[in-house]
Amino acid sequence: xxxTDEDVASIxxxxxxxxxxxxxxxxxxLAGTAANHHTLVCLPTGLGKTTVSLLVTARRLEEVxxxxxxxxxxxxxxxxHADFYREAxxxxxxxxxxxxxxxxxxxxxxxxxxxxxxxATPQVIENDLxxxxxxxxxxxxxxxxxxxxxxxDYAYNYIxxxxxxDAAQPxxxxxxxxPGGDEEAILExxxxxxxxxxxxxxxxxxxxxxxxxxxxxxxxxxxxxxEVIEIRDALNEVIKDRLEKLKELGVxxxxxxxxxxxxxxxMRAELQQLINNDQSEGFEGMSVHAEVxxxxxxxxxxxxxxxxxxxxxxxxxxxxARSSGASKASQRMVSDPRVREAMRKAESFDELHPKYxxxxxxxxxxxxxxxxxxxxxxxxxxxxxxxLTDFLRESFDAKRFVGQGDRExxxxxxxxxxxEVLDEFRAGEFEVLVSTSVxxxxxxxxxxxxxxxxxxxxxxxxxxxxxxxxGRQSEGRVVVLMAEDTRDEAYFWISRRREKEMESELRxxxxxxxxxxxxxDDSQQSLADFEAGNDGERGVKVDEGDGKVDAVGDSSTGSExxxxxxxxxxxxxxxxxSDEQDDVETHEPHAEGDTVAIVADxxxxxxxxxxxxxxxxxxxxxxxxxxxxxxxxxxxxVVERKSVADFxxxxxxxxxxxxxxxxxxxxxxxxxxxxxxxEGLYEQxxxxxxxxRGALSSLAVDFGASVLRTENEADTTELLAVIAGREQATxxxxxxxxxxxxxxxxxxxxxxxxxxxAEIGPVxxxxxxxxxxxxxxxxxxxxxxxxxxxxxxxxxxxxxREVIGxxxxx
Numbered sequence: 001x002x003x004t005d006e007d008v009a010s011i012x013x014x015x016x017x018x019x020x021x022x023x024x025x026x027x028x029x030l031a032g033t034a035a036n037h038h039t040l041v042c043l044p045t046g047l048g049k050t051t052v053s054l055l056v057t058a059r060r061l062e063e064v065x066x067x068x069x070x071x072x073x074x075x076x077x078x079x080x081h082a083d084f085y086r087e088a089x090x091x092x093x094x095x096x097x098x099x100x101x102x103x104x105x106x107x108x109x110x111x112x113x114x115x116x117x118x119x120a121t122p123q124v125i126e127n128d129l130x131x132x133x134x135x136x137x138x139x140x141x142x143x144x145x146x147x148x149x150x151x152x153d154y155a156y157n158y159i160x161x162x163x164x165x166d167a168a169q170p171x172x173x174x175x176x177x178x179p180g181g182d183e184e185a186i187l188e189x190x191x192x193x194x195x196x197x198x199x200x201x202x203x204x205x206x207x208x209x210x211x212x213x214x215x216x217x218x219x220x221x222x223x224x225x226x227e228v229i230e231i232r233d234a235l236n237e238v239i240k241d242r243l244e245k246l247k248e249l250g251v252x253x254x255x256x257x258x259x260x261x262x263x264x265x266x267m268r269a270e271l272q273q274l275i276n277n278d279q280s281e282g283f284e285g286m287s288v289h290a291e292v293x294x295x296x297x298x299x300x301x302x303x304x305x306x307x308x309x310x311x312x313x314x315x316x317x318x319x320x321a322r323s324s325g326a327s328k329a330s331q332r333m334v335s336d337p338r339v340r341e342a343m344r345k346a347e348s349f350d351e352l353h354p355k356y357x358x359x360x361x362x363x364x365x366x367x368x369x370x371x372x373x374x375x376x377x378x379x380x381x382x383x384x385x386x387x388l389t390d391f392l393r394e395s396f397d398a399k400r401f402v403g404q405g406d407r408e409x410x411x412x413x414x415x416x417x418x419x420e421v422l423d424e425f426r427a428g429e430f431e432v433l434v435s436t437s438v439x440x441x442x443x444x445x446x447x448x449x450x451x452x453x454x455x456x457x458x459x460x461x462x463x464x465x466x467x468x469x470x471g472r473q474s475e476g477r478v479v480v481l482m483a484e485d486t487r488d489e490a491y492f493w494i495s496r497r498r499e500k501e502m503e504s505e506l507r508x509x510x511x512x513x514x515x516x517x518x519x520x521d522d523s524q525q526s527l528a529d530f531e532a533g534n535d536g537e538r539g540v541k542v543d544e545g546d547g548k549v550d551a552v553g554d555s556s557t558g559s560e561x562x563x564x565x566x567x568x569x570x571x572x573x574x575x576x577x578s579d580e581q582d583d584v585e586t587h588e589p590h591a592e593g594d595t596v597a598i599v600a601d602x603x604x605x606x607x608x609x610x611x612x613x614x615x616x617x618x619x620x621x622x623x624x625x626x627x628x629x630x631x632x633x634x635x636x637x638v639v640e641r642k643s644v645a646d647f648x649x650x651x652x653x654x655x656x657x658x659x660x661x662x663x664x665x666x667x668x669x670x671x672x673x674x675x676x677x678x679e680g681l682y683e684q685x686x687x688x689x690x691x692x693r694g695a696l697s698s699l700a701v702d703f704g705a706s707v708l709r710t711e712n713e714a715d716t717t718e719l720l721a722v723i724a725g726r727e728q729a730t731x732x733x734x735x736x737x738x739x740x741x742x743x744x745x746x747x748x749x750x751x752x753x754x755x756x757x758a759e760i761g762p763v764x765x766x767x768x769x770x771x772x773x774x775x776x777x778x779x780x781x782x783x784x785x786x787x788x789x790x791x792x793x794x795x796x797x798x799x800x801r802e803v804i805g806x807x808x809x810x
Contacts, residue, residue: 009022009023010022010023011023011028011055013055013058013059013062014062014090015058015061015062015089015090015091016058016088016089016090017087017088017089017090020087020088021051021054021055021088024048024051024207025207026043026047026201026207026208027048027051027052027055028055029199029207030043030052030199030201031052031055031056031059033197033199034052034053034056034173034197034199035055035056035059035060035171037196037197038170038171038172038173038193038194038195038196038197039172039173039174039195039196039197039198039199040147040174040175040176040179040186040189040190040193040195040197040198040199041053041173041174041175041176041199042176042177042178042179042198042199042200042201043175043177043200043201043208044177044201044202044208047201047208049145049175049176049177050081050084050145050175052173052175053070053143053145053173053175054084054085054088054089056141056143056171056173057070057085057089057117057141057143058089060140060141060171061091061116061117061140061141064140064169065138065140066138066139066140066141066168066169067115067116067117067118067138067139067140068116068117068118068139068140068141068142068143069117069118069120069125069136069139069141069142069143070085070117070118070119070120070142070143070145071120071121071122071125071142071143071144071145071156071159072119072120072121072145072146073121073122073145073146073149074121075100075101075102075121075415076415076418076419076422077145077146078098078099078100078119078120078121079098079119079415079419081119081145082096082097082098082119085117085119089117091116091117094114095114095115095116095117096115096116096117096119097111097115097117097118097119098119098120099111099112099118099119099120099121099124099125099128100120100121100124101121101123101124102415103124105127105128105131105133105623108124108128108133108134109128109133109134112128112133112134122154122155122156122159123155125155125159126155126158126159126605126611127602127605127623129158129159129162129614130600130605130610130611130614130621130623131600131614131621131622131623132614132620132621132622135166136162136163136166136167137166137167137168138167138168139163139167139170140167140168140169140170140171141171141173142159142160142163142167142170142171142172142173143172143173143174143175144156144160144172144173144174144175144193145175146175146176147174147175147176147179147189147193148176148178148179148185148189150174150188150189150192150193151185151188151189151192153608156192156193157192157193158611160172160192160193160194161194161615162615163194164194170194172193172194172195174189174190174193174195176189186198217478217479217480218477218478218479218480219479219480219481219482219492220358220362220479220480220481220482221482221484222354222355222358222481222482222483222484222488223354223483223484224303224354224483224484224486225351225354227345227349227351228302228303228307228349228353230345231302231307231310231342231345231346231349232299232302232303234338234339234341234342234345235295235298235299235302235338235339235342236257236299237338238295238333238336238338238339239257239292239295239296239299240255240256240257242288242291242292242295243255243256243257243259243292245285245288246267246285246288246289246292249271249274249281249284249285250270251266251267251270251271251285252267257296257299258487264289264292264293264296267285267289268286268289271285271286271289272286276680276683277683278683287327287328287329287332288329290327290329291329291332291333294317294329294330294333295333295339297313298310298313298314298342300487301313301381301383301384302346303483303486303487303488304380304455304483304486304487304488305355305379305380305381305383305384305454305455306353306355306356306384306387306388307346307349307353308353308383308384308387309381309383309384309387310346311346311347312383312386312387313383314334314343314346317330317333317334318334321333321334321335354483355454355481355483356388356391358481359377359388359392359452359454359481360391360392360395362450362452362479363375363377363392363395363396363432363450363452364395366449366450366477367396367431367432367449370449372449372450373428373431373449374425374428374431374432374433374447374448374449375431375432375433375448375449375450375451375452376432376433376434376435376448376450376451376452377392377432377433377434377435377452377454378435378436378437378451378452378453378454379434379435379436379454379455380436380437380454380455381436382402382403382412382436384454385400385401385402385434385435385436386400386402388434388454389434392432392434396431396432397429397430397431397432398430398431398432398433398434399421399424399425399430399432399433399434400413400421400433400434400435401413401418401421401422401433401434401435401436402435402436403436403437421433433448449477450477450478450479451477451478451479452479452481453478453479453480453481454481455480455481455482455483455488455491456480456482456488456489456491456492480492595617595618595619595620596618596619596620596721596724596725596728596729597619597620597621597622597724597728597734597735598613598619598620598621598622598631598632598633598720598721598724598735599621599622599623599624599626599631599632599735599737600613600621600622600623600624600630600631601623601624601625601626601629601630601631602623602624602625602626603625603630604630604631604641605623607641607713608713608717609641609713609716609717609720610623612713612714612717613717613720613721616721618725619721619724624737626737627664628664628665628668628669628738629661629665629669629672631720632669632735632736632737633720633723633724633727633728633735634724634727634728634731634733634734634735634736635733635734635735635736635738636669636670636671636727636733637669637671637672637673637723637724637727638665638668638669638671638672638673638738639672639673639674639675639720639723640658640661640662640665640672640673640674640675641675641677641716642658642674642675642676642677643676643677643678644676644677644678644679644680644681645678647676647681647692647695648681648687648692651687651691651692651695658674658695658699659695659698659699659703659762662674662699662703662705663703663748665705666703666704666705668738669738671706672703672704672705672706673705673706673707673708673723674699674705674706674707674708675708675709675710675716675719676696676707676708676709676710677709677710677711677712677713677715677716678710678711678712679711681709698762698763701763702762702763703762750769750774750775751765751766751769752765753775754768754769754775754778757778757800757803757804758796758799758800758802758803760796760799760800763791764789764791764792764796767789767790767791767792768786768789768792770789771788771789771790772785772789778800779804782801783797783798783801784797786800786801
């Protein structure tokens with residue numbers, strides 16, 4: 001993108017480094033629209049979406065001032081954007097800052113105030129907004145990179161909502177090479193981000209065509225050897241057997257092993273319903289379903305990856321089955337004679353997998369015969385990435401590129417390691433990058449001569465991301481390996497169909513900016529809702545009649561930038577004068593004393609409660625890592641929130657029982673509250689209702705905790721707001737986060753030891769200690785003597801003596 005060639009025109013702007021950005025007409029057109037409207041920019045991978053955002057940022061900072069915020073879904077991508085902006089902008093490097101989870105919240109709060117450009121992961125900004133650490137009031141340009149993620153509960157959606165509410169002069173740019181598989185998905189992204197314009201450039205556009213070259217997809221059919229087919233068929237027989245059991249339970253309609261994921265999800269939902277109705281068959285079925293999923297993963301590996309990947313998977317399953325607390329599904333699977341035979345065959349298979357052979361041949365053609373310099377091999381499986389890298393190193397200079405963690409035990413890469421590998425690949429220090437999906441989205445992986453799909457990608461978004469790595473400046477190849485008569489073929493055709501659908505949708509959406517709001521049906525949020533309170537003010541204006549988002553900036557000049565050749569004059573002759581800003585009411589972080597304050601535990605961000613509370617003008621939320629409780633509402637009130645499932649789970653096991661948690665709360669706060677959220681409290685697991693009632697009674701009587709029930713998260717949110725308001729506004733109390741859990745007192749430790757005997761609980765423990773004086777006295781007491789303590793009958797006494805006096809068998 002950078003150039004010093006005198007024959008190539010560059011973009012000039014007061015905030016841009018001279019002769020740094022090549023002048024590309026399509027980028028200027030896109031930037032011209034994006035500088036005047038909330039815009040979704042759709043541009044093929046590798047053609048400079050980030051440059052479009054940079055141009056808009058430069059114009060906004062020069063003309064309007066304030067600061068720019070750019071969000072990207074991964075840490076490496078955030079760092080990459082920061083490096084590019086520091087090179088391109090004539091802004092001191094220290095004013096272009098990076099916000100990720102590696103930077104402490106306190107440091108981020110200080111850095112935010114002094115920054116001009118902030119690059120961040122969305123989760124960090126979401127947390128800082130919920131915790132009132134930052135304000136978006138003076139952010140004049142917000143970019144959502146890879147904005148197709150703006151669906152469901154993804155952090156982009158909350159940030160967009162807050163931005164449109166809080167910012168004095170908001171401007172949103174969404175960027176993606178693949179915003180969705182159909183019109184509905186693309187409109188959802190626009191709705192969630194408050195976008196009113198869609199700008200699409202495809203490789204068919206004349207302005208783009210000169211910067212792209214053919215990337216026709218080739219597909220190579222692979223015949224699996226008989227030994228591999230035998231392993232697959234043996235595993236499929238076990239799947240049929242397990243599906244037969246699910247059929248007997250009435251949740252499976254077929255025993256064919258090639259069940260669709262949709263059908264498997266439906267089965268799981270029906271089994272969960274059985275569990276919710278307290279039917280033991282549901283638990284049995286869920287275990288069988290889990291085994292089916294593990295077996296299907298094994299089949300997928302042997303069909304579409306390699307026998308080596310299957311061996312690694314089997315080894316992890318064996319280790320899991322031997323571990324303490326192993327699931328019955330893992331134990332049952334590895335002990336099945338047919339699975340054990342498949343394991344044996346996999347161990348003895350010593351031939352070169354045909355996909356390995358074809359991969360080596362294609363790399364030899366590209367890097368040897370054709371004089372290519374770089375190749376990327378993409379695979380779905382980390383096991384395959386590791387095994388294939390080891391194999392390719394015998395003939396090529398190859399390195400793997402995988403994510404940071406793996407819950408199944410495969411080694412990941414740290415962010416630093418990822419960055420080092422990318423830097424080396426860009427510098428040409430090695431020639432083959434074997435990558436999982438981590439390199440798909442936006443990372444500035446250099447242009448390559450071949451992109452090899454080790455297996456087809458079943459989603460259009462990921463396929464488009466991968467193909468964008470070749471053909472940017474010269475003709476490149478995209479090759480897909482497909483194993484005959486396996487899921488590879490099905491995925492390939494699904495991927496092709498979805499890509500064609502997406503291309504068609506993008507063409508249909510092109511130029512539909514004027515009609516976008518009309519396309520949003522009544523069930524979707526109106527774009528105008530984001531602009532409530534800003535009508536008639538400087539910034540984005542909303543016409544009450546049709547909800548259309550007008551141009552950002554002074555209406556006398558803003559729309560002229562998109563006439564003819566949008567943006568050319570805007571960036572060639574950018575004005576150095578800043579428009580005068582009118583005062584606009586915004587939601588600044590609330591000053592203490594003016595509002596009701598609630599401190600929420602950082603880990604509660606998994607729920608929506610803290611977000612919903614932060615949306616209220618009268619409430620200021622602060623996020624901390626609390627040692628006691630989930631929410632602090634005053635100097636005396638702390639709340640522990642439990643879903644009904646979590647509450648029952650905490651009674652029958654877990655790292656820390658609810659009694660310990662509430663005991664810690666009671667030591668530091670005079671009014672501990674336990675909120676039990678949801679329905680079906682007496683229908684969870686195989687716990688008798690009276691055991692649940694006993695626990696509730698103990699929390700109230702023995703620990704002095706108030707136990708309150710709520711229906712759902714929304715109900716809990718309202719309850720917390722009411723209690724906090726009553727404590728602070730009515731009772732004039734302040735929020736105070738008390739000390740750590742602290743060490744148990746000697747008496748509490750004694751009670752804890754005795755209470756754990758035969759799980760007799762804290763009340764009986766106190767009674768026994770009062771009767772015998774010491775823990776030792778309880779331990780040496782006879783059955784008859786034990787029964788002299790209040791609340792200890794014959795059955796309890798027998799149980800205590802059995803635990804204390806029985807031989808330990810290991």
